[in-house]
Amino acid sequence: MNLYEKTASELSRMLQSREVSAVEVTTSFLERIDQVDPHLKAFITRTAEQALDTAGRIDYFRQQGEQLHPLAGVPVAVKDNISTMDLRTTCASLILKDYIPPFDATVITALKSAGMPILGKTNLDEFAMGSSTENSAFFPTRNPWNLDRVPGGSSGGSAVAVAAGMAPLALGSDTGGSIRQPASLCRVTGLRPTYGRVSRYGLVAFASSLDQIGIISMNALDSALFLNLIAGYDPLDSTSLPGEVPDYTAGLEPGLEKLRVGVIRYGSTEGFDPEVTEMVQKAASLLEKSGANVGEVSLPLTDYGLSAYYLIAPAEASSNLGRYDGVRYGFCAGGDSIEEMFNRTRGKGFGPEVKRRIMIGTYALSAGYYDAYYLKAMKVRTLVRRSYEEAFKKYDLLLGAASPTPAFKLGEKTGDPLQMYLSDVCNITDSLAGVPSLALPGGAHTSGLPLGLQLTAPPLREKLLLQMACFFEKYSEQAPRRPVLDFIEGGSSDEL
Amino acid sequence: MPADFVREVDYVARLARLFLEPEEKEHMAGQLSDILENARRIQELDTTGIEPTSHVTELPAVLREDRVRPSLPLERALQNAPRRKEGFVRVPRITLSEEEQE
Numbered sequence: 001m002n003l004y005e006k007t008a009s010e011l012s013r014m015l016q017s018r019e020v021s022a023v024e025v026t027t028s029f030l031e032r033i034d035q036v037d038p039h040l041k042a043f044i045t046r047t048a049e050q051a052l053d054t055a056g057r058i059d060y061f062r063q064q065g066e067q068l069h070p071l072a073g074v075p076v077a078v079k080d081n082i083s084t085m086d087l088r089t090t091c092a093s094l095i096l097k098d099y100i101p102p103f104d105a106t107v108i109t110a111l112k113s114a115g116m117p118i119l120g121k122t123n124l125d126e127f128a129m130g131s132s133t134e135n136s137a138f139f140p141t142r143n144p145w146n147l148d149r150v151p152g153g154s155s156g157g158s159a160v161a162v163a164a165g166m167a168p169l170a171l172g173s174d175t176g177g178s179i180r181q182p183a184s185l186c187r188v189t190g191l192r193p194t195y196g197r198v199s200r201y202g203l204v205a206f207a208s209s210l211d212q213i214g215i216i217s218m219n220a221l222d223s224a225l226f227l228n229l230i231a232g233y234d235p236l237d238s239t240s241l242p243g244e245v246p247d248y249t250a251g252l253e254p255g256l257e258k259l260r261v262g263v264i265r266y267g268s269t270e271g272f273d274p275e276v277t278e279m280v281q282k283a284a285s286l287l288e289k290s291g292a293n294v295g296e297v298s299l300p301l302t303d304y305g306l307s308a309y310y311l312i313a314p315a316e317a318s319s320n321l322g323r324y325d326g327v328r329y330g331f332c333a334g335g336d337s338i339e340e341m342f343n344r345t346r347g348k349g350f351g352p353e354v355k356r357r358i359m360i361g362t363y364a365l366s367a368g369y370y371d372a373y374y375l376k377a378m379k380v381r382t383l384v385r386r387s388y389e390e391a392f393k394k395y396d397l398l399l400g401a402a403s404p405t406p407a408f409k410l411g412e413k414t415g416d417p418l419q420m421y422l423s424d425v426c427n428i429t430d431s432l433a434g435v436p437s438l439a440l441p442g443g444a445h446t447s448g449l450p451l452g453l454q455l456t457a458p459p460l461r462e463k464l465l466l467q468m469a470c471f472f473e474k475y476s477e478q479a480p481r482r483p484v485l486d487f488i489e490g491g492s493s494d495e496l
Numbered sequence: 497m498p499a500d501f502v503r504e505v506d507y508v509a510r511l512a513r514l515f516l517e518p519e520e521k522e523h524m525a526g527q528l529s530d531i532l533e534n535a536r537r538i539q540e541l542d543t544t545g546i547e548p549t550s551h552v553t554e555l556p557a558v559l560r561e562d563r564v565r566p567s568l569p570l571e572r573a574l575q576n577a578p579r580r581k582e583g584f585v586r587v588p589r590i591t592l593s594e595e596e597q598e
Contacts, residue, residue, distance in 0.1 A: 102572040196553045209551050237549070238558040307535045318512060325513070327585050329576035338588045339513070347515030355514060359505065359528055362512040366537075373535065378548030380538050385549060417527055418534055434552030 003028035004198035005482065008074050008168040008222040015073045018062065019428060022055035022073030026117045031074050033119065033166045039487050041141050042118040042151075042160040044080050044087035045088050051075060058115045071229060077167035079158050081128055082213065083202035084108050090241075091204050092136035093126045094134055095330045095349030105202020106234045107171060107213055122157030126351045127321065128206045129179055130154050132425040134414055135353045142410070143186060144483040145449055149407035150271075152423075158216045159186040166483060169226050170216040175207050176309050177427025179214045180439035184402035184452020187441045187481065189469060191215045191223045194459045195434035196241035199234030200225075200431030207316035208239075210309075210431050212277055220440070220469035224248035227462060241460070248463055254471040256290045262297030262395035271422055272404045279442045279451050280401050287399070292312035297391050297398060305384045305429040310421055311364045311377040312432075318361030356417060381432050388433040392458045396438050397468060401426050402439035402452035430456050438465040440472055441481075501525040 003011070003025050014020045030048050037043055058073040061381045078084065081091045083101035085108070090096045104112065111118070115179040125135035133141040133156025141156045143149040144164040151160045155172030162170050172179040183190025203213055213230070217223045227248045234240045263284045266272065288294040297304075300458035326332030326345035333348045335341035350358070364373035391398060404425055413420040430437040435456055442453035453472070457464045503523045509516050516524065570583055580584040 068526040102568055102575060134577050196555075235560065239553055239555065241553065241555070304541055306539050310531065311535050311538075321516055322513075326578060327587055329522055332580070336588060338590045341588055342517040346513055347517075350514070352520075354529060355516070355520075356524065356531070358512050358514060359508050359524060360531060360535075363504075363508045363528070363532070366508065366511060372539070373532075376543065377535075378537055378542035378550055379546045380541055381549040382546050383541065383543065385552065418530055421531075432549075447546035 002032075004165040006079040007218045008071070009169055009225055011074050012070045012225065012408045015062075016070065021412065022058040022062075023052060026051050026055040026075050028121075029119055029165075030295060035452065035488060036144075036164050036485055037166060038483075039142065039147065040101055040144055040160050040164055042122055042157040042164070042166060043077070044090055044092065044123050044138060044157070046120040047087060047118055048088075051119050054115060054117040056116075061115070063121065069114035069229070071111075071225060073117070074169065075117040075119050075167060076111055077119050077122050077158055077161040077170040078108070079124055079155050079170070079172045080107060080461060081173055081204040081206075082171055083117070083123060083204065084121065087121070089121065089204070090138075091127045091350065092124045092138060093224070093349065093354070094137045095324050095345070097137075097331060099329055101202070103202065106199040106236055107230045108202065110230050114286060119161075120460060122161055124154070125154035126354050127174055127204070127317070128154040128173055129317070129353050129357055130304055131177070131181055131420055132408070132410075133157060133182070134410065135351060137351050139144050140410060142238055144485060145187065146407065147487070148409055149449065150185070150410055152185035152403070152407065153235050154178040154182075155190075155216065156182045159183050159188055162186075162188045162216045162218060162285050163483065164485065168218065169222060172214055172216050173203055173237065174212050174214050174427075174431065176313060176431045177424040179216060180402045180423060180427050180437060180452070180454055183216055183439040184194045184442070184454070185407040185450065187450035187452070187483070189217050189219055189223055189441070190402075190439040191227065191462070191465070192430070193227065193231065193462055194241070194436045196239050197436070197460065198230050199232075199237040199240045201234055201236040205320040206424070207313040208320065209316060210313060220466045221249065221252060223438075223469075224252060224466050246465055247281075250466050251463075252470045254467040256287065256292045256471065259292045259397065260395045261287050261294045262398045263294060263389055264398055264400035265296050265298045266302055266400070266425075273406065273445070275445050276401045276404060276451055280399065280453065283442060283472065283476065284399060288473065290471070295395065297395060297485040299386050299391065299429060301380070301384050302425060302429055304380055305432055306421065306425050308377040308380040308384070309428045309432060311360070311373050312381065313464045314357040314361035315364045315374050316361070317422065318358045318365065321350075321354070321358055338361050354415070384429050384432045385434075388435060396457070397464060398456040400456070401442070402454035406447060406449035406451055426454055435459055436462045436465055439471055440469045501529045
C-alpha cells in the first residue's frame, strides 16, 4: 500500500515509530498530486518546496529526539480562503488573484507550530459562495467518483484532495454546508465544529455570524486528532469560545445504550432522492439494533430556514465584501474618480454568484426592505434555534442526510441559482443554530456515486459526533473507501 | 415585475458600488426577483414578540487590555496595495477645492 493511501492517524503512528520519514510521506502525497490533480483540479496553488522543507525539518527534529506533536510530518491541504503568510490566498476570485497575506490565520499558525507540511491551497466557489466549486474564477474541480460530476462546494477542492489521496487531511470552511455537502458527495468525513470552537481569525470573511473553519478527513479518528490541534479560544477572535478543549481522541469507542437519536423527517421531501431517504432509514435501524432509542423528529423550519439563510448570509456578505474596493489590496480597475474606480473594480473583480449575493444582501439591508427581509430573517433564525433547543430536549443527537442527492453533473445547476441553493437544504439550519455537525459516508447510490449521512449534536458536543462516526465506520458496511481513478494508467488502488 | 425590477437593480447596484453591464443587469433582474420571491415566504411565519438573532454565541463584548503591541510594519501593510506612494495608498482625488465646490 502506498503512503498516500494511509489515514492521518496511521501516518502519525508510523512517523512516531520512525517507520517512515516525513519527507517520504510528503513526497508520496506530492507525487500523487502530480499524477491525479491535472485531471481533478483540486489545487489552486501547490507548495511542494515549502512542504518538503517543513518535512525535512521535522525529520531532523525527530532525529534530535525532540518532543513533537502527533501530527508533526502529516501533510495537510488548506482551502484557499484561509490566510497563509507570504503564500497567495485567492478565495478563487479575480479580485484577490495576486493577494499575498502579510499574516497567518490562527489555524495556520497552529499547524505550522505542529510541523504539518502544507501541500497547497485548494479550490473553492468564489469567496465560498456556492455548492459545486463551479463558481471558482479559475476552474471547476471534478468529483473523483465521476469526472462529469461536481465535488460539491464550496470546499470542493479540500474534499477532493482527501478523497483522491492527495492529502490525508484538509481544512475547509462551512457557512451553510460548505464542508458537509462536498464531504458527502466525495465520500469523506467532514466536520463543522460548534460556531466559535475554532478561531476564525484569518478566514476571509463571507458571513461572519455563520462562517466556521472545519476539517475534512478519511475518518473520525483523523478528525479528532486534527480538532485537538485547532480547537480553542483565540484572543484574536472575540467570537471564539472560552473554556477547556477536551481530548477528542480519547474514548471514541461508542456506547449506544440509552442514547436518544432523533431521525430527521424533512419538512418537504421535494428534491430528495429516494435512495437518500432509504440510506437514512438504514442507518437509523442499525442504531436501533445496537441499543439506541430511536425516534422521529421533524424540524418544520427547514424550508423557511433555507430562505432566511439566503437573506442573512448575503446581507453579511454584502457588508464584508465592501472592503474590496481596489485601494488597500486586490485587483484595481482604475478610474478617473474614486466612485468610478470602486464601481469598475468590483464590477470586473467579482464573479456572477458573488455579485448576486452582494445585490440580494444590499437589497435586504436597504431602507424600506430591512424590516421585511433582514430583520424578519433574523427572527426566523431565532425560531430555528428554538426548534433545535426543543429537539435536543428529547434527543442527544440528530441523524439525517448530508445532501438531498448524490453529486450532480457539472453545469446542471449553474443556470438556476435557486436550484443550486436547494442543494444545501440538509445543512443550513444547523449553521443558523450554530451547532456542530458532521457528514460521513452513508453508502452508495445505484449510480455508484457516494451518499452521505449527517449527524448533529448540541453545542460543544463534537465528541459525541466523532463517537457516532466511529460507530458507523465500525459497524455499517460503509467503510471508508477511495475511488478508482481509471484515468491513471493501470488504474489505481481502491480499498483502504 | 422585471421591467420595474431593472430600475430596482440599478438602484441597488449603485448602493453596492457595483458596475453591471446592461445585459448583466437584465439577467440579474430576473434571477433576483425569483430569489426574493422565494425569500418572501418567511413572511408566512408569525414572529410576533420574537427577538432577532444576529449572533449565536451570546458572549459579552470582549475588551482587551489597552496595551501597546507591535502591529504590522508599514511596508507589510502596504505590500498588497495596487497603487502606493511614499508610505500611503494612492487613490483618485476625493476632495474638491473651494472654487470647485461652488
